[in-house]
Amino acid sequence: MLTIDFDRLGVLPGQALLDLGCGSGRHTFEALRRGAEVVALDQNPADLPGVELMVTAMVEAGEVMAPDGPVTLCADALALPFPDGSFDRVIASEILEHVPQDTSAIAEIFRVLRPGGLVAVSVPRRWPEQICWALSDAYHEVPGGHVRIYRGHRLLAALEAVGLEPLESHHAHALHSPYWWLRCASGVDRDTVLTDGYHKMLVWDMMERPWLTQTAERLLNPLLGKSLVLYLRKPGTGSAT
Numbered sequence: 001m002l003t004i005d006f007d008r009l010g011v012l013p014g015q016a017l018l019d020l021g022c023g024s025g026r027h028t029f030e031a032l033r034r035g036a037e038v039v040a041l042d043q044n045p046a047d048l049p050g051v052e053l054m055v056t057a058m059v060e061a062g063e064v065m066a067p068d069g070p071v072t073l074c075a076d077a078l079a080l081p082f083p084d085g086s087f088d089r090v091i092a093s094e095i096l097e098h099v100p101q102d103t104s105a106i107a108e109i110f111r112v113l114r115p116g117g118l119v120a121v122s123v124p125r126r127w128p129e130q131i132c133w134a135l136s137d138a139y140h141e142v143p144g145g146h147v148r149i150y151r152g153h154r155l156l157a158a159l160e161a162v163g164l165e166p167l168e169s170h171h172a173h174a175l176h177s178p179y180w181w182l183r184c185a186s187g188v189d190r191d192t193v194l195t196d197g198y199h200k201m202l203v204w205d206m207m208e209r210p211w212l213t214q215t216a217e218r219l220l221n222p223l224l225g226k227s228l229v230l231y232l233r234k235p236g237t238g239s240a241t
Helices: 026-033 046-059 101-114 126-135 150-160 176-188 193-208 211-224
Strands: 014-022 038-044 072-074 085-091 112-123 165-172 229-232
Touching: 014 026, 014 101, 014 165, 026 038, 026 046, 046 072, 085 101, 101 112, 101 150, 112 126, 112 150, 150 165, 150 193, 150 229, 165 211, 176 193, 193 211, 193 229
Parallel strands: 014 038, 014 085, 038 072, 085 112
Antiparallel strands: 112 229, 165 229
16 A cells, blocks of 8 residues: 555656555555655554565565665664765655654754755645544554644644655545544554455555545545645756656
């Protein structure tokens, strides 16, 4: 399930791409399929072995070229271990809402992005997220959970404040908003007939990509999309295109 639109981000073979807060690696895998040279970075070391295993499986299946070394790196988003201007593209998907010092993380994103490079940032959309918080404290009051709800214009202002130039935006995952409302209403750690059935539908949608659900989500994203996605550019020239 991709939140970032790789065509809008302009990911091309040979580009250096940072997947910041990579989690289970969903965006890393797509970037590798497109021929990018990827660093999948996360502060949680528990997720990274699974990402490496999946990369190895993709190499063995002939889906991607074998990387020169490990793809994953455990590091802090507030102190990225890279020189200035190291990456042509940066993805920061569903990470900033977890970071108390989000402005410091944004400054680091700007620093490691090459002049002319592009970044995609996604966060939970405000009003679907507010419903989740209202229905369940357990949804966000967990170690490493969400520490804020973003207003789109304030997130954009924070990104512009470091020097990034906005390009475009969209919303994603409309079908996931009702699922999380159901989970929050019934208990985020409790499975019910409704949540199980809805989850099976989401898995079916992701695996089979049927016309009905794909069309419904595309039409509903502007209204119900759970994620806000912003695309921005670092001024200057020098990035691979």
